Structures are given as structure tokens and as C-alpha cells.
Amino acid sequence: MGLTVEEKAKHFDSELDRIFDKGIREFTKLCIGQAPDYFFIDCPASTSGKYHPISELGADGTLIHTKKVFTLAYEMCRGLGCEDNRDLILSASLIHDLLKQGKTKSGHTVKTHPALGADLVSEVHEATQIISEEEYSVIRNCVGYHYGPWSINPWKKSLEDYSMEELCVYMADYVASKRFIEVDYRR
Numbered sequence: 547m548g549l550t551v552e553e554k555a556k557h558f559d560s561e562l563d564r565i566f567d568k569g570i571r572e573f574t575k576l577c578i579g580q581a582p583d584y585f586f587i588d589c590p591a592s593t594s595g596k597y598h599p600i601s602e603l604g605a606d607g608t609l610i611h612t613k614k615v616f617t618l619a620y621e622m623c624r625g626l627g628c629e630d631n632r633d634l635i636l637s638a639s640l641i642h643d644l645l646k647q648g649k650t651k652s653g654h655t656v657k658t659h660p661a662l663g664a665d666l667v668s669e670v671h672e673a674t675q676i677i678s679e680e681e682y683s684v685i686r687n688c689v690g691y692h693y694g695p696w697s698i699n700p701w702k703k704s705l706e707d708y709s710m711e712e713l714c715v716y717m718a719d720y721v722a723s724k725r726f727i728e729v730d731y732r733r
Contacts, residue, residue, distance in 0.1 A: 551579030554586055557609060558640055561616045567633045573677045573685075574637040577670050581644035584651040585609070591646075593654045597723055608646050611722055613731040615639045618718035628710040634681055638688030638715050641667060660701050664690035688715040 555562065555575045565571040591597075591607035601610060619639040623632045645662035646655055656662070667686040671677065677685075690701040691712045697703075708716065 548583045549586060551575065554578050554581060557586060558613075561613065561636070561640055564616075564620065565633045565636050569676045570633045570637050570681060570685075573670065573674065573681075574640055576674060576676075577637075577641045577666055578644065580666055580670060582647075582649060582651065584647060585644055588651070589647060591643075591723070608643050610731070612640060612643055614722035615642065615715075615718045617731040618722055619714055622714050622718055626710045626714050628714055631684055631711050634684040635688060635711050635714050638685045638692070638711075639718060641685070642689050642692045642715060642719060657696075657698055660690050660693045660697060663692075664701065684709075684711050688712050692716050692719050694720060 555578050558578060562571055562575060565574060585608060588605040589608040590604060591611040616636060616639040619635050623629045623635055641663055645666060646659050648656045649662065664686050667689055671682045688711050691697065691708060692715050694705060694716045
């Protein structure tokens with residue numbers, strides 16, 4: 547028997563509490579609930595050890611990485627002038643790597659995980675309609691474009707063409723993965 551939506555969401559209680567809009571918070575929770583169990587049990591942020599700090603190489607590595615991305619995105623919204631969409635950015639930050647190793651555990655990062663995440667956002671939106679089309683579009687695009695220059699079609703475009711929200715999620719993800727930067731996500 548797999549983990550329940552509540553058991554999965556509990557891992558992100560403090561982050562979900564920082565999403566103030568109830569509809570966006572519930573939408574995010576439902577997306578988290580659709581994540582494969584492996585994400586919560588055994589999903590290092592990097593299986594090769596080349597792309598993430600040591601603290602993210604254990605079984606809970608992607609979970610820790612996601613919390614760091616969330617923390618950075620929360621702060622970067624102000625610097626990038628997109629605070630009005632903070633809840634959407636925070637939602638995308640929590641969703642961005644939920645399918646990092648694919649729909650079923652592959653044992654490594656799959657290059658299509660941004661597209662899989664964007665599809666997850668679409669599926670939850672179509673099933674629930676609890677957020678507006680505009681909110682859905684921002685979250686989906688932030689998830690789909692979070693891989694920046696490493697993206698593959700249909701989620702590849704120049705960073706110059708990124709919206710501030712997309713840039714915020716991409717940069718938070720990029721900075722959080724650097725070995726020389728420590729992010730205090732527990733505060």
C-alpha cells in the first residue's frame with residue numbers, strides 16, 4: 547500500500563503554510579499527493595554525486611533540495627519584482643522535481659522530468675479546476691521551464707524569454723544545487 551496524500555503533504559507542512567492563497571495551497575497539496583512514493587522514500591537529488599551538495603545525496607536528497615528551492619524562491623521573488631505571484635512560484639517550487647526519476651523510479655534523473663511535472667500540473671488542474679487558468683499557466687510554465695539551458699523540447703527556450711516567475715524558479719533551483727552554497731531551509 548502506498549503513501550496517502552496526507553502522508554506525502556506532511557513532508558511539506560511548513561512550506562505549504564507559507565502559501566497564503568487557500569486554493570493554490572490545496573492545488574499544490576494535490577500535486578504533491580500525486581508524486582510517486584519513491585520521491586519520499588528514496589530519491590537522491592543526484593545519483594552521480596556531480597550536481598548537488600553532499601547533503602542532497604542521501605535517500606531524502608530531492609526532498610531536501612525541494613525545500614531549499616522553495617526557501618530561495620521565497621526570498622528571490624522580492625528581488626525579481628514578482629512578489630505578486632509568490633504563491634504561484636512557491637507552488638511550482640514544491641512541484642518542480644516531484645517526478646525527477648520519472649513516473650516510476652528509474653534510479654537516475656530523467657531529462658523529461660520538467661515535462662512530466664508540467665503534465666502533472668495539467669492533470670490536477672483538469673481534474674479539480676480549483677485555481678484559475680492564469681494561475682495554472684504560471685505554475686505549469688514555471689515547472690516546465692525550471693531546467694533552464696538543460697531543458698529539452700517542448701520546454702526549451704532562451705533565458706531571455708523567461709518570465710520573471712519562470713526565472714525565479716529556475717534560478718532558485720540552480721542556486722540550491724550548488725555545492726558551495728548552504729541554504730537554511732529549516733527556519
